Amino acid sequence: MGETKQLVVVGNGMAGVACVEQILKHRHNFDITIFGDETHANYNRILLSMVLAGEKSPDDIVLNDEDWYRANGIRARLGVRIASIDRDHRVAIGENGETAAFDKLILATGSSALVPPIAGSNKKNVHVFRTLDDARALMEKSRPGVKAVVIGGGLLGLEAARGLQIRGCDVTVVHLLGTLMERQLDPTGGCFLERKMEALGIRVLLDRQTQALVGNGRVEGLKFATGEELDADLVVIAAGIRPNTELARRAGLEVHRGILVNDYLETSDPNIFAVGECTEHRGETFGLVAPLFEQGKVLAATITGNRGPVFSGAAPAAKLKIMGVDIFSAGRIDDTEAGVETVRFEDPGQGVYKKLLVKDNRLHGVILVGDASDEHRYMDWLRRATDLAPKRSHLLFPPPAEDLGLDAAQMSESDTVCGCLGVTKGAVIEAVHRLGVNTLAQLKDRTRASTGCGSCTALCQQLLRAVAPEFQEETKTTLCACVPFSYEQLRDIVRGQQLKSVQEVLNVYGNRKGCEVCKPALSYLLDMVWCGEHEEDRSARFINERVHANIQKDGSFSVVPRMRGGVTSPDELRRIADVADKYRVRMVKVTGSQRLDLLGVRKEDLPRIWADLGMPSGQAYSKGVRMVKTCVGTEFCRFGVQDSTAAGIELERRLENLYTPHKVKMGAVGCPRNCAEATVKDIGLVGQEGSWQVVVGGAAGKNVRKADLLITVETTQEALEAACLFFQYYRENANYLERTYDFVERTGIETVRKETVYAPEPERRKILDRLRASKAISKDAWLERDSPAHPTQFVQIQPMENAFV
Amino acid sequence: MIPECTWTRITATENIPPREGRPIRVGGLNIAIFNLNGRFLTIDNQCPHQGGPLCDGIVAGATVVCPLHGWRFDLETGMAVRASLPACITTYPTRVENGIILVALGAGSRVEPENSEAAA
Numbered sequence: 001m002g003e004t005k006q007l008v009v010v011g012n013g014m015a016g017v018a019c020v021e022q023i024l025k026h027r028h029n030f031d032i033t034i035f036g037d038e039t040h041a042n043y044n045r046i047l048l049s050m051v052l053a054g055e056k057s058p059d060d061i062v063l064n065d066e067d068w069y070r071a072n073g074i075r076a077r078l079g080v081r082i083a084s085i086d087r088d089h090r091v092a093i094g095e096n097g098e099t100a101a102f103d104k105l106i107l108a109t110g111s112s113a114l115v116p117p118i119a120g121s122n123k124k125n126v127h128v129f130r131t132l133d134d135a136r137a138l139m140e141k142s143r144p145g146v147k148a149v150v151i152g153g154g155l156l157g158l159e160a161a162r163g164l165q166i167r168g169c170d171v172t173v174v175h176l177l178g179t180l181m182e183r184q185l186d187p188t189g190g191c192f193l194e195r196k197m198e199a200l201g202i203r204v205l206l207d208r209q210t211q212a213l214v215g216n217g218r219v220e221g222l223k224f225a226t227g228e229e230l231d232a233d234l235v236v237i238a239a240g241i242r243p244n245t246e247l248a249r250r251a252g253l254e255v256h257r258g259i260l261v262n263d264y265l266e267t268s269d270p271n272i273f274a275v276g277e278c279t280e281h282r283g284e285t286f287g288l289v290a291p292l293f294e295q296g297k298v299l300a301a302t303i304t305g306n307r308g309p310v311f312s313g314a315a316p317a318a319k320l321k322i323m324g325v326d327i328f329s330a331g332r333i334d335d336t337e338a339g340v341e342t343v344r345f346e347d348p349g350q351g352v353y354k355k356l357l358v359k360d361n362r363l364h365g366v367i368l369v370g371d372a373s374d375e376h377r378y379m380d381w382l383r384r385a386t387d388l389a390p391k392r393s394h395l396l397f398p399p400p401a402e403d404l405g406l407d408a409a410q411m412s413e414s415d416t417v418c419g420c421l422g423v424t425k426g427a428v429i430e431a432v433h434r435l436g437v438n439t440l441a442q443l444k445d446r447t448r449a450s451t452g453c454g455s456c457t458a459l460c461q462q463l464l465r466a467v468a469p470e471f472q473e474e475t476k477t478t479l480c481a482c483v484p485f486s487y488e489q490l491r492d493i494v495r496g497q498q499l500k501s502v503q504e505v506l507n508v509y510g511n512r513k514g515c516e517v518c519k520p521a522l523s524y525l526l527d528m529v530w531c532g533e534h535e536e537d538r539s540a541r542f543i544n545e546r547v548h549a550n551i552q553k554d555g556s557f558s559v560v561p562r563m564r565g566g567v568t569s570p571d572e573l574r575r576i577a578d579v580a581d582k583y584r585v586r587m588v589k590v591t592g593s594q595r596l597d598l599l600g601v602r603k604e605d606l607p608r609i610w611a612d613l614g615m616p617s618g619q620a621y622s623k624g625v626r627m628v629k630t631c632v633g634t635e636f637c638r639f640g641v642q643d644s645t646a647a648g649i650e651l652e653r654r655l656e657n658l659y660t661p662h663k664v665k666m667g668a669v670g671c672p673r674n675c676a677e678a679t680v681k682d683i684g685l686v687g688q689e690g691s692w693q694v695v696v697g698g699a700a701g702k703n704v705r706k707a708d709l710l711i712t713v714e715t716t717q718e719a720l721e722a723a724c725l726f727f728q729y730y731r732e733n734a735n736y737l738e739r740t741y742d743f744v745e746r747t748g749i750e751t752v753r754k755e756t757v758y759a760p761e762p763e764r765r766k767i768l769d770r771l772r773a774s775k776a777i778s779k780d781a782w783l784e785r786d787s788p789a790h791p792t793q794f795v796q797i798q799p800m801e802n803a804f805v
Numbered sequence: 806m807i808p809e810c811t812w813t814r815i816t817a818t819e820n821i822p823p824r825e826g827r828p829i830r831v832g833g834l835n836i837a838i839f840n841l842n843g844r845f846l847t848i849d850n851q852c853p854h855q856g857g858p859l860c861d862g863i864v865a866g867a868t869v870v871c872p873l874h875g876w877r878f879d880l881e882t883g884m885a886v887r888a889s890l891p892a893c894i895t896t897y898p899t900r901v902e903n904g905i906i907l908v909a910l911g912a913g914s915r916v917e918p919e920n921s922e923a924a925a
Contacts, residue, residue, distance in 0.1 A: 519863055553855065803910050
């Protein structure tokens with residue numbers, strides 16, 4: 001290789017850095033310097049709306065951290081804006097006076113938010129949404145109650161709107177035209193999208209030209225051309241982007257709307273190249289990420305002396321990144337073009353709309369709303385100009401055999417799998433063979449595939465399944481067919497999207513109906529995540545948790561009052577006996593949990609029985625905390641070495657009334673003789689001379705499993721804290737209806753330990769704080785005897801008139 | 806609507822919360838009335854399997870799931886949509902007038918199950 005040459009890249013955004021990544025893959029002799037006017041490392045701009053929504057942290061979207069620059073010997077000059085280029089002397093000059101001599105220069109200056117000429121757009125609290133700093137500013141100003149207006153109903157505007165709404169703002173989207181995302185959708189598709197946005201709680205105003213932003217210093221509202229007005233505390237302008245061409249223009253390069261480049265990404269100066277959103281190629285400018293990666297590859301070849309590959313434009317493809325609102329559009333969507341036939345499917349009930357535009361038996365364009373699961377198939381047809389003649393009868397609904405797998409097999413190695421990061425099928429296969437990739441997580445780590453918008457995840461998995469010898473499926477089973485997400489995803493969705501009722505989750509992410517599997521699971525999830533700040537929906541709970549008693553085979557109920565630690569008193573026993581007499585209870589039974597069960601009770605008698613008992617609910621009917629079984633410990637037993645009775649009662653007090661993924665039975669024993677069987681309980685405290693063993697994940701049901709040791713501690717307080725840590729960890733991380741023994745086996749006791757008792761102190765405190773928050777709003781369910789959730793919760797309704805049939 | 810039948814006034818609509826059912830004993834029958842977000846439907850309250858109280862089941866769309874063993878019935882037709890045997894329950898015409906639910910107790914109907922369908 002010849003002598004080292006200086007390569008200067010102006011712009012530290014996705015396009016510029018992706019191009020440098022490609023250059024590094026070639027043999028080159030460049031000494032590379034990247035200038036970026038933002039002070040951040042290169043981040044994934046397309047995920048900014050997720051940062052705004054709080055779904056990702058700024059760190060999560062970093063694509064190249066400092067180590068990457070260091071490891072590749074690249075000088076990063078962050079926070080330095082290049083002010084001019086001296087083409088004669090081949091020097092780039094920074095605003096701070098800094099100079100950088102170059103042999104080759106790449107302009108990757110990107111684009112800026114386009115702010116239309118609206119009077120008052122310089123007022124306070126008017127923002128654009130383009131950079132991490134913009135996102136941070138919006139995060140500071142958006143909170144519950146703030147009236148936010150987004151001007152612009154395109155991709156970015158809608159994503160920003162959803163982000164603001166998740167932060168609690170009351171959001172309206174104002175759009176100049178009559179169709180949302182009109183560059184990607186037709187009026188029908190726009191209408192379906194509008195309904196989806198409204199269903200999420202975002203108001204949409206179409207055909208509104210904003211004339212002025214009004215307010216005294218701070219923005220207070222918008223004035224439309226029609227004369228209408230709209231209040232606003234915060235305005236985001238997302239009306240489009242314009243290429244940053246100023247630097248190129250001043251340097252005397254040829255510029256139209258963007259910096260003119262040819263098919264090799266060369267500008268009018270042989271030593272200067274351009275890539276990304278600042279470019280104009282064959283009359284087109286760019287705003288989506290996939291073509292930019294394509295450009296980066298071509299330019300990398302050109303600049304390293306491998307001139308050959310050409311950029312021939314790219315089929316435009318866009319995907320809206322709002323969870324639960326699937327929108328995909330690609331190709332040309334103008335159906336008035338001569339020779340274009342359309343194939344459509346519409347299901348307003350499901351909110352699904354699909355439209356294919358076909359020309360000469362080739363796919364010309366596609367619009368998917370509400371269900372974008374086939375996007376890869378269509379993208380593939382578009383890229384390859386597949387002959388659709390043999391497929392005409394199943395364009396919209398493929399026959400079962402032709403699933404993604406076949407398509408993945410048919411793809412050639414140079415075909416793109418991940419459009420965002422520009423990863424080809426060949427690169428995936430190489431990662432498997434050369435880097436030993438066997439899981440999706442490893443693939444993400446090694447190739448970055450599926451780390452952009454994530455829409456190619458299924459395709460990546462399909463490929464791995466086919467080529468990786470030891471492919472390991474990530475075990476994420478969906479909750480049920482009504483809400484096709486894993487429990488883990490649902491937890492993120494409920495948190496991230498601020499969903500607060502079962503019906504809301506079903507409406508946005510499910511089939512609107514739900515069933516006996518998902519409804520109780522979602523009820524639990526909302527209760528656990530929101531600690532009472534949600535809308536409790538009794539209709540979504542199993543009957544036991546609606547009336548706080550256990551339904552029996554004849555439709556009657558059983559009543560088990562709480563007897564902490566299995567300790568009772570003559571007074572309690574007398575009341576239980578009286579209740580049994582008074583209500584003619586059919587059986588009184590000592591349970592296996594050291595409590596008394598009154599069986600055969602009518603629903604309408606429950607509130608009076610609870611009142612007469614004067615004891616709290618033992619929760620023997622719920623997916624919740626059952627009891628702590630204890631032995632007599634040190635108080636009477638000759639062998640006891642720890643006061644298990646007191647410890648058990650205290651543990652029960654700390655955890656009672658809480659709901660859990662499945663029932664939680666506990667035990668506390670005063671010596672290793674284990675009389676109260678603590679080692680086969682979900683949580684057990686086993687007393688020893690001078691210490692407690694805290695054990696978890698035991699079972700003595702269909703299967704018998706000895707509990708794993710969580711930790712050994714000296715004091716009772718420490719033992720209780722360890723038990724509480726595990727308890728809350730189980731609440732937050734187990735799947736619904738997963739008992740602790742399955743949970744511990746699935747997670748591994750080492751992980752459980754590391755994330756509970758051996759977690760750093762602040763983490764432990766946070767877990768216990770969340771438990772405390774849940775506990776603070778929990779109540780003895782039997783208090784509903786005095787204040788029922790609904791007037792007829794326990795009542796047998798009497799008909800207004802009788803009838804004889 | 807069936808014109809000739811006799812309608813019995815049962816109870817005010819607000820006594821049955823959305824997506825729940827309530828049992829009523831009337832005219833020698835034990836029925837369950839469900840509120841499907843403002844639409845009221847009436848069926849016999851006993852599951853044909855083992856007599857489970859259908860009024861206590863979870864409502865899933867326009868179906869109810871028996872709390873005992875999970876048999877599932879279409880509230881409009883009475884047909885079992887999930888059961889270990891072909892089954893169906895009686896449905897009764899139901900309407901609302903001035904906030905009161907009326908049921909035509911004498912006009913109950915049963916669609917006899919076809920062997921092939923309900924067992925699926």
